[in-house]
Amino acid sequence: MDKQYTPPDIWTHDAESGGKWASINRPVSGATHEKALPLGKHPLQLYSMGTPNGQKITIMLEELLALGKDAEYDAHMIKIGEGDQFSSGFVALNPNSKIPVLVDHSYDEALPIFESASILVYLAEKFDVLLPKEIVKRTHVMNWLLWLHGSAPYLGGGFGHFYSYAPERYEYPINRFTMEIKRQLDVLDKQLADNEFLAGDELSIADIATWPWYGNLVLGNLYDAKDFLQVDDYKHVQRWAKAMLTRPSVQRGRIVNRNWGEAWEQLENRHNAEDIDNVLKLQPA
Template sequence: MENQFVPPKVWTHDAESGGKWASINRPVSGATHEKVLPVGEHDLQLYSLATPNGQKITIMLEELLALGKDAEYDAHIVQIGEAVQFSSGFVEVNPNSKIPAMIDKSNEETNPIFESASILVYLAEKFDAFLPKSGTKRTQVMNWLFWLHGSAPYLGGGFGHFYAYAPEKFEYPINRFTMEIKRQLDVLDKQLAKNEFIAGDEYSIADIATWPWYGNLVLGVLYEAKDFLQVEEYTNVQRWAKAILDRPAVQRGRIVNRTWGEPWEQLENRHSAADIDKVLALKSK
């Protein structure tokens, strides 16, 4: 306890102590610089990055296209490490300066559209897909969608931050958030023991929202923590995660606005299906 932190009477921001992402974290909102966002030719304009929250939307859009819906979109990368989210253009689309954010040129009165769960519901209702219109099934999808929306910050901002990104390894927060993540995995595992998909027998936006977080986690992609968390114990989550990954639309959506990994996993900006086709073709060469 010799190095125990004693909070000061008044907190002040120390930009040098926040680790990897310290340079883009600050205690105030709003734009730091002027920059106009690019706009493509399609009605749906997405501003994002292939983090788990970003993958939710590109997977959803690719699933809609796979159904034959008129959901063509432009996906513009937002490099959060370069503070693009604090540009004047992005702040107009999302005053909270977080990805993903979207505008729909065909329905200007709805703009802007931000928060990943809100975007998923908007797209599901716009295209009448992956969300029942009413009744118990809709309620169950919404239950699990908001379960994920409340749980993911523990995984990303809690466990992921202290396990993977913090400038030092601290036992207490790692233990605290590990316990919570394993509890959440247990909740999900028990739900998937009774159902093929998270909210029942139909694939929905609950699965689309959850897979980029917990699917990537148990498959060993997120934080490289599968051994630490003993994810093989969660057999039902493993079965579900692998089945979702096998979906062609998931394989397409997960690479959009991504600039890391294998060459066939990287597509900085997406403006047409051909952009994804070209990248995925690299895997067979």
């Protein structure tokens, strides 16, 4: 490295040195401004953005609808680059100011659910699908769901930050996080060598949680790092990622609360199935 960093005796926040996300990152929690959240007509209200963590929930909701469940929902865009997650309305639902947040209005008092793994478990239990009741099978699913919940920060907050978003590229952190991401891809590849899905032969919330991160990564939809990471070497992850992408729920859920990419990949707010249908019609044949 060209220069060494010597930590000061006491750390202070430097809002000018944090790169792309410096303006929205703070060392304290709480609201920065007063703003109420929009409210749609369905009992399930999602406040999110189509990042990998956001895609987990919209793919899950679309899978529930495909299974014939009464899971209609409104999805409202939270523009994290503009600090929407620090509004008073959002902070009241999630004091941690992170997307996604789901609110279920089907009870006497509205129930907010935050943390993507918690939302997936909640929806699976509410609609009795994609999470087995039998303890052995359920434990396999929970193992992989929580593996992803612990691993994704290395991919997003670690590798993704230093490879794509940091103000400068530094060799040491990129090497450190690249090694860990390739190890995680190897873990997945070995598991998927003998299993159609992560926890066995049935789709589960573990697959729905993992695809937006590692599926997008190996298909070249995340960080533009396919060649750098040699993702084609992970044959079984590739097979699984491509198979998941053929599911209508993945094709539909991945475009919700999104305002970047091709025109057929962008739907800022979703209120009914036709909203997605109209966007997907724009996809080239």
